[in-house]
Amino acid sequence: MAHDPKNPIKLFHHMAIDVSDMDVSIKFYRQLFGYKLSERHEAGEVEAIQVELAFLRIQNNHHDMVLSHTPGKNYRARNEQDDIEGTTLFHHLAWQCQDHDAWLEMQERVKEMGIEVIRGPVVHSAYDPRGEGSWGENESFYVLDPDGHRLEIFCDMATIDEDGTFVSYTGERIEEAVVDEL
Ligand SMILES: [Fe+2]
Numbered sequence: 110m111a112h113d114p115k116n117p118i119k120l121f122h123h124m125a126i127d128v129s130d131m132d133v134s135i136k137f138y139r140q141l142f143g144y145k146l147s148e149r150h151e152a153g154e155v156e157a158i159q160v161e162l163a164f165l166r167i168q169n170n171h172h173d174m175v176l177s178h179t180p181g182k183n184y185r186a187r188n189e190q191d192d193i194e195g196t197t198l199f200h201h202l203a204w205q206c207q208d209h210d211a212w213l214e215m216q217e218r219v220k221e222m223g224i225e226v227i228r229g230p231v232v233h234s235a236y237d238p239r240g241e242g243s244w245g246e247n248e249s250f251y252v253l254d255p256d257g258h259r260l261e262i263f264c265d266m267a268t269i270d271e272d273g274t275f276v277s278y279t280g281e282r283i284e285e286a287v288v289d290e291l
Contacts, residue, residue, distance in 0.1 A: 124202060125162075125175035126258055129184035133255050134176050135163050140222060141252075141260075142204060147172050152180050187257030201251065201259035205266065212248060212264035219262075224252045227259070236275075236283050246275060246283070 112119075128134035131149075138144045144165040152161050160179050164172035191198060206212040219226060229250030234240025246267030252260050265278035267286075275286035 122170075123173050123175060124199070125177050126199075126202070126256075127184075128176050128178055128254075128256050129186070130255065131161055131163060131176060131178045135165075137255050138165060138174065138176070141218065141224070143167065144174065152178075184256070186255075187253075191257075199258075201261050203249075203261035203263055206262065206264040209248070209264050212262065215262050216250065219250075219252055226250050226252055233263075236286055246277060246286075 135146060135149075139146070144167060147164040147166050149163045150158075150161065152159050160177045163176040165174045165176065167173050187198065206215055216226075216230065231241055231243070231249055232239040233243045233245045233247050233249055235242050235244070236246065247263045247265050249261050249263040252262070254260055267275045267277050267283070269288055270276050270282065271291070273288045273291050275283040275288075277283060
């Protein structure tokens with residue numbers, strides 16, 4: 110099928126994040142999200158790539174996420190000071206759960222792993238009476254990875270219909286919620 114002539118991009122696919130300890134982070138991401146390790150490589154295996162890389166997958170894509178590590182780099186964990194000054198780090202990464210029950214299961218898993226929830230559970234909504242007035246129409250909670258990267262775990266995000274109207278996860282159109290750009 111020919112691609113949409115308005116946009117050659119299919120979707121955002123993966124992100125590579127820098128980690129201070131490959132073994133620790135591979136274990137963390139495997140345990141928390143069920144990632145499988147597709148490939149792991151030492152720095153310099155390919156001349157142009159002087160970082161360690163681990164390619165992780167959830168389903169059958171070769172990778173959905175990449176962990177990188179630079180040998181010899183003097184790493185420190187992200188901290189609150191990074192929100193005030195520093196380089197332009199990403200704010201958070203997000204994982205979508207299969208459904209609401211799966212999202213609740215993830216809360217249990219996080220508890221079992223002894224990971225602190227730094228925000229939420231919260232309903233991101235300006236329309237749901239349970240909502241806190243924030244955006245996206247979904248339910249979320251947030252944790253930190255071993256390097257202090259913020260991770261969001263969510264479910265039930267709204268979609269946007271062809272006419273710009275929000276559609277809740279239950280399939281209901283939220284008539285008062287409409288985006289400008291179609
Ligand atoms: Fe988010």
